[in-house]
Amino acid sequence: MVIGFRSLLSGSTYAGALFAHGGALASLPLLFCALPPVLAWRSGPEGVRLVVVLSLWAVLIGAVGLARSTRRALIVSARRLLGVPLPDPVTDPVTDPVAAASAVAPAAPTGADRWRTPLWLLLHVALGWAGALASGGLLFLTLVLPGNWLGADAGVALWGRSVRLTGGWGSWVAALGCLLLAAVVCAVVTGALRWLAPRLLGPSSGERLALAAERELRLAERNRLAHELHDSIGHTLTATTIQAAVAGEVLAADPVAARAAMRSIEESARAALEDLDYVLGVLREEKAETAPTRTLADLPELLDRLRHAGAVVETELSGGLAQVQGTLSRAAYRILQEALTNALRHGAGGPIEVRVTAAPRVLEIGVVNRTGTRAEADARVGPEAGAGPAPRAFATSGHGLPGLAERVRLLHGEIEVGPDGPRHWKLAVRLPVRVSA
DSSP states (O other): OHHHHHHHHOHHHHHHHHHHHHHHHHTHHHHHHHHHHHHHOTTSOHHHHHHHHHHHHHHHHHHHHTSHHHHHHHHHHIIIIIOOOOOOOOOOTTTOTTTTTTSOOOOOOOHHHHTHHHHHHHHHHHHHHHHHHHHHHHHHHHHHGGGGGGTOOEEEEETTEEEEEOSHHHHHHHHHHHHHHHHHHHHHHHHHHHHHHHHHTSOOHHHHHHHHHHHHHHHHHHHHHHHHHHHHHHHHHHHHHHHHHHHHHHTTTOHHHHHHHHHHHHHHHHHHHHHHHHHHHHHTTOOOOOOOOOOGGGHHHHHHHHHHTTOOEEEEEEEOGGGOOHHHHHHHHHHHHHHHHHHHHHOOSSOEEEEEEEOSSEEEEEEEEEOSOHHHHHHHHOGGGOOOSOOOOOOOOSOHHHHHHHHHHHTTOEEEEEEOSSSEEEEEEEEEOOOOO
16 A cells, blocks of 8 residues: 555656657657548448558557667667666667677567567557546546535536536545546556566567677676786786885895896886786777787796796796797786796795696696795705795785686696695696697
């Protein structure tokens, strides 16, 4: 009961009724187009002529509903005036190939889907006319009936029956009842349109599949960008933090080494800014520039930045690394970048062993670093062995290894991560190499 009274007092109820009445008024030109054939047939029975007029009118209304622009306009107006959350229709790649260049093409509409918009228009017009006539008549009675309070003889005659009001205050009560009934009619018409809109203007089964596929593509792209940001920016921030600490420690004793560390910080930050600009451009849905490509050819630069940070990196590169191209080379670089970042963050100093082997059918990647405390590392290798920068606590998101494993899985590879003996941590990856015909 309370909800019913709330709907009578809600402005959205009358906005929906206005939407229905607007549809009724918009159909009047089509009614005039349906009249000439019947006016030319003057000898026909009145009932048959009325049926012919209504039939032609309905056909014209349905024909207007077949246009895609009509459906778009109806969806926008229903969203604003009815408050129904309706998604935009899926772009048709035939009629709008530019807008649909990055969209998923919808499935071909079935017969039932094709006639949903004409059916909505017919029901919209029918409800609009019924609501307009009923509420208009009730509002007219609301204005006329209180005249009996002044002593006039007021009454209502409908379908051969009449009701007369002779009491002074009875006319006011009847007028108030007519006003409430007019509000109820508006609420009923609005409620009916709100119930019909998702079923007739909402996405069809084929469009829902296309929208779901488009959302999946966008989510996959955003996840890919998140991986890129994590790998690139995370590595850069880790390396620059260590390099800044090294520069601060040796600034007075070894200015040359401090300047080298600062140059390395500058180069790392510049590379990270390129990646960041590209990702932000995609997220803003701007025309993205060419994505920065880091491949195995950039591996020496990556290793040099680590050495400038004070880390000791022992490399073993074999096979034709230059022959690894495309997605595989970019993925291998990101895998090595993430593995080396983890070694800097969580390792206990000592050398980081990097092994990359490019065989004809498989690309093998291995990164091994020491674990434990820095004191234990110094006791094992001694300070003269170049144990690298002192370990520091870094905040971690927990997404690095899962993202790395997902990247390997998409390339149909194998990954092994875990302890390698009591004092080492190992990451090993095997990626299949596609042999071109």
